Amino acid sequence: MRVPLKISLLKEFIKRSSIGCFLFFITLGAKAQKPETHFNGFGHLDFSYQPADSSNSSFSLGEHDFFITSKLNKNISFLGEYVFRYNPGSATTFLPSIERSLVKINYTGNHSVIAGKIHTPVNYWNDVYHHGRLFFPTIDRPIAFSYLIPLHTLGVQLQGQNLGKLNWGYDVFTGNGISSNDAGKKGMNFSWGTSIHFKPNDYTRIGASFYSDFISNNRAGVHSGHNSNPSHYTGPLYNKKVDFKLACLSIAHFGNRYELLSESSFNTTRTDSLGVAQNFSSFLYTGYVINEKHTPYLLVDYLKVDKKDLYTYPLELLKTGLGYKYEFNHLILVKSQVEYLFELHDHKDHGAHNNLLFKLQLAYGF
Amino acid sequence: MGFKKWNRLLFLLVWYISGSFHKAAAQQTPVAQDFVVIGNDIGIKSVSSSGLTSIFRGKYSSWSNSQSAIIVLPSKKNPSAGLVALFLYKTSITGMQKFWLSQVFQGRSNAPSFLDSDEEIIDYVEKNPGAIGIIRKASVSSKLNPNRIILITN
Numbered sequence: 001m002r003v004p005l006k007i008s009l010l011k012e013f014i015k016r017s018s019i020g021c022f023l024f025f026i027t028l029g030a031k032a033q034k035p036e037t038h039f040n041g042f043g044h045l046d047f048s049y050q051p052a053d054s055s056n057s058s059f060s061l062g063e064h065d066f067f068i069t070s071k072l073n074k075n076i077s078f079l080g081e082y083v084f085r086y087n088p089g090s091a092t093t094f095l096p097s098i099e100r101s102l103v104k105i106n107y108t109g110n111h112s113v114i115a116g117k118i119h120t121p122v123n124y125w126n127d128v129y130h131h132g133r134l135f136f137p138t139i140d141r142p143i144a145f146s147y148l149i150p151l152h153t154l155g156v157q158l159q160g161q162n163l164g165k166l167n168w169g170y171d172v173f174t175g176n177g178i179s180s181n182d183a184g185k186k187g188m189n190f191s192w193g194t195s196i197h198f199k200p201n202d203y204t205r206i207g208a209s210f211y212s213d214f215i216s217n218n219r220a221g222v223h224s225g226h227n228s229n230p231s232h233y234t235g236p237l238y239n240k241k242v243d244f245k246l247a248c249l250s251i252a253h254f255g256n257r258y259e260l261l262s263e264s265s266f267n268t269t270r271t272d273s274l275g276v277a278q279n280f281s282s283f284l285y286t287g288y289v290i291n292e293k294h295t296p297y298l299l300v301d302y303l304k305v306d307k308k309d310l311y312t313y314p315l316e317l318l319k320t321g322l323g324y325k326y327e328f329n330h331l332i333l334v335k336s337q338v339e340y341l342f343e344l345h346d347h348k349d350h351g352a353h354n355n356l357l358f359k360l361q362l363a364y365g366f
Numbered sequence: 367m368g369f370k371k372w373n374r375l376l377f378l379l380v381w382y383i384s385g386s387f388h389k390a391a392a393q394q395t396p397v398a399q400d401f402v403v404i405g406n407d408i409g410i411k412s413v414s415s416s417g418l419t420s421i422f423r424g425k426y427s428s429w430s431n432s433q434s435a436i437i438v439l440p441s442k443k444n445p446s447a448g449l450v451a452l453f454l455y456k457t458s459i460t461g462m463q464k465f466w467l468s469q470v471f472q473g474r475s476n477a478p479s480f481l482d483s484d485e486e487i488i489d490y491v492e493k494n495p496g497a498i499g500i501i502r503k504a505s506v507s508s509k510l511n512p513n514r515i516i517l518i519t520n
Binding site: 038040042067069071074075077079100102104106108109110112127128130132134135161162167202256292327329330331365 | 419420423424425426427428433434456457458460461463464467468470471472473474476477496
């Protein structure tokens with residue numbers, strides 16, 4: 001009986017303290033000011049063609065993203081990102097979701113505290129591109145986003161940016177992690193993480209991060225691209241606790257002539273059944289900017305999930321691609337990509353197999 | 367026939383790409399002396415060229431006097447836009463707009479104010495403490511409060 005009582009008191013304390021802190025910050029230095037609100041929209045239309053199986057070739061309507069920013073007073077701003085995306089469970093096959101919804105309080109200099117649903121700043125891609133295909137250098141996210149990367153966190157974040165001559169930045173965050181949804185979670189264990197980066201010049205950013213979560217029943221909620229019922233695995237599903245750790249390294253350079261993005265992740269999952277599994281992913285993009293309209297590019301994307309892994313389950317994928325980006329202006333572009341996906345693990349249906357794909361994407365914003 | 371057609375298409379593509387490349391290279395590079403920087407209660411009286419670039423790339427959320435930083439830039443309709451984009455961002459107007467769209471989408475900066483004329487920029491900076499803007503030297507008029515001018519040093 002004592003333990004639940006303590007937990008409920010602690011929860012009440014956290015709840016009241018959070019409300020108190022929030023109201024304090026809201027009134028701190030707040031001078032009545034008309035909110036300045038901006039609305040943007042982003043969307044994309046895709047086409048894919050698979051020569052080996054033309055029945056898989058089609059046009060598809062991508063995510064449609066409604067983006068709002070509002071300056072609430074001189075130090076406080078709001079950012080919201082609401083996405084309509086394909087969901088086979090819906091009658092219209094599209095459902096809305098809240099991808100980001102946060103209040104940012106700039107308490108001093110370039111230091112801020114953020115509360116709400118954020119894109120977990122574990123790597124450059126997740127921290128910069130979010131759901132805007134208009135900004136993606138390639139058609140798709142790196143493969144690791146569907147398996148290892150905790151896309152969102154619902155909680156609080158401390159952020160610093162452009163500090164010192166090297167433009168250092170930091171993020172420290174904690175919140176509901178992988179197994180939770182936007183309404184909450186069970187238990188008192190929170191995910192946490194920290195990341196650091198610096199920008200040696202206006203076009204380059206180098207960063208590293210660490211993330212930790214304790215997934216009590218090995219179920220992914222809405223904050224991960226991971227699916228709890230993976231299509232590549234046929235064995236019995238593990239439903240006990242998983243200790244999840246992730247370290248990432250990002251190197252990004254987007255200059256006037258050359259573009260490079262390297263995203264590497266090292267992930268361990270510890271289970272009582274099979275012990276520690278070590279997983280690895282690496283994504284490399286290089287682009288040559290002929291001029292501001294034309295950018296041909298190359299990509300290599302690799303993911304290896306250990307045979308002992310019971311969270312993602314064993315998997316090995318390699319994608320190589322060649323693409324071309326044409327920008328009409330900063331609000332609309334077309335990307336074309338020829339890619340070859342090597343499924344190096346045994347596939348559920350067919351055994352190991354490879355896919356040649358041709359993809360087109362029209363991405364826009366307004 | 368088919369081969370000739372493809373050759374012709376390839377030639378047109380190379381001509382188009384190289385043509386737009388030369389067009390970009392032909393633009394004259396503006397220098398600091400072409401511009402006047404104006405600020406209202408931003409806590410600085412002078413700034414170096416590199417410091418200016420950092421400011422207009424959103425390095426500061428607030429000034430040393432705690433005023434919130436407001437960036438004011440020429441919009442596409444403003445005749446100064448191309449020169450400002452090339453001077454501060456080493457790119458075109460589209461490149462400058464793309465940079466800011468991306469910054470705002472990341473949630474790391476507040477959206478700048480893009481204004482259609484240098485007169486509007488002068489007026490906006492005058493009315494908004496914390497605002498910093500850039501105009502062409504040719505646009506300086508008697509409407510500009512001399513106390514708002516920020517000196518550009520080398």
